[in-house]
Amino acid sequence: MVTLAHPSNPLALAVLALLFERPMHPYEMAATLKQRHKGESIKIRYGSLYTVIELLVKRGLITTKETSREGKRPERTVFSLTPTGYDELRGQDIPALAEELPPQLVGKKFPPLFVVETEFALALIKAELAFVNELVRRITDEGWGPVGLWRELQAVCARQHEANGLAREGAM
Numbered sequence: 001m002v003t004l005a006h007p008s009n010p011l012a013l014a015v016l017a018l019l020f021e022r023p024m025h026p027y028e029m030a031a032t033l034k035q036r037h038k039g040e041s042i043k044i045r046y047g048s049l050y051t052v053i054e055l056l057v058k059r060g061l062i063t064t065k066e067t068s069r070e071g072k073r074p075e076r077t078v079f080s081l082t083p084t085g086y087d088e089l090r091g092q093d094i095p096a097l098a099e100e101l102p103p104q105l106v107g108k109k110f111p112p113l114f115v116v117e118t119e120f121a122l123a124l125i126k127a128e129l130a131f132v133n134e135l136v137r138r139i140t141d142e143g144w145g146p147v148g149l150w151r152e153l154q155a156v157c158a159r160q161h162e163a164n165g166l167a168r169e170g171a172m
Helices: 010-021 026-035 046-058 083-090 112-141 147-171
Strands: 062-068 076-081
Touching: 010 026, 010 046, 010 062, 010 076, 010 083, 010 112, 026 046, 026 076, 046 062, 046 076, 076 083, 083 112
Parallel strands: none
Antiparallel strands: 062 076
């Protein structure tokens, strides 16, 4: 991989920060930035966003996770942060983020305080995963009741859901 300069574009940094939270497609990135009022400090234009995404992919900081299409909608590409992108985000020099900084921030690395909300969300997801893994273990290892009956009920519900979906499509 070619080593290039650190991204100092505020939009590029915002994309890295969003993908730190979870994989997203460009439209979702723009909508999230607008919802968070980042348009007040970052110019959010779709053309610029796609250009920044291409640059970040080229630098190996983000990667394509999946491409899908729903119905007649345009193809949607979901991007995710690479380990290199994560390292780049965490090691970003603050002076690249803004022109005028308080003296105590000049020359410092990207403080963990700036991503504490995302780290909290990640901790919740990890706790949820641990709970689900333990639940699965208890169900399979400790013989939690009639698993066969539960699976049968789930299959009936899935078939009913599928039938309702087909009925809705036929009515359109």
